[in-house]
Every structure is written in structure tokens, then in C-alpha cells.
Amino acid sequence: MQQRTHTQPQQPSPFAAPWPEGVIARYLTLVGATVDLRGRDENTSATCTGCGERITLFGERRTRELAQAHAERCRALPRPEAQR
Ligand SMILES: [Zn+2]
Numbered sequence: 001m002q003q004r005t006h007t008q009p010q011q012p013s014p015f016a017a018p019w020p021e022g023v024i025a026r027y028l029t030l031v032g033a034t035v036d037l038r039g040r041d042e043n044t045s046a047t048c049t050g051c052g053e054r055i056t057l058f059g060e061r062r063t064r065e066l067a068q069a070h071a072e073r074c075r076a077l078p079r080p081e082a083q084r
Pocket of ligand 1: 048049050051052053070074075076
């Protein structure tokens, strides 16, 4: 009986990869980068791992909305070191 085994390492996926320290939410962009939320309440900030855009000073609720909106339109590819 022939066994087919794939030993190629899988591409790390944002779904499987452990989240960086302090990240409370991630929004996946169209090209595989993420917009990471950190903090809480008025100290919430979001950073795009693609283009590097930072969203701060809006409070958690608004920051989530802005992060979602940014993730929907950002086309910047994630930097390789952000994919570990
Ligand atoms: Zn971006």
C-alpha cells in the first residue's frame, strides 16, 4: 500500500500562528497581513503588520471599527518577520 506523506512545512497561517504578546484582536487583510489590537478601553491601539499604520486614541470600540475598515482595504503585504 502506497503512502503519500507530505513533509513540506505548511505556510504559517494567521489562524494557526500564536498571537504576539498583548494582542487582544486581529483583523486579517486581503493579502494575509493582520491589523493587531492591543490594550483596552481608552488605551487601545491597532497596528497593521502590512503597511505599519497605527491607529490610536480612539478608544477600544472605535479602534476595532477602524482596524476592521483598514483590514478590508489595505493591500500591503506582511513583512517577512511578521509571519514567524
Ligand atoms: Zn495596512
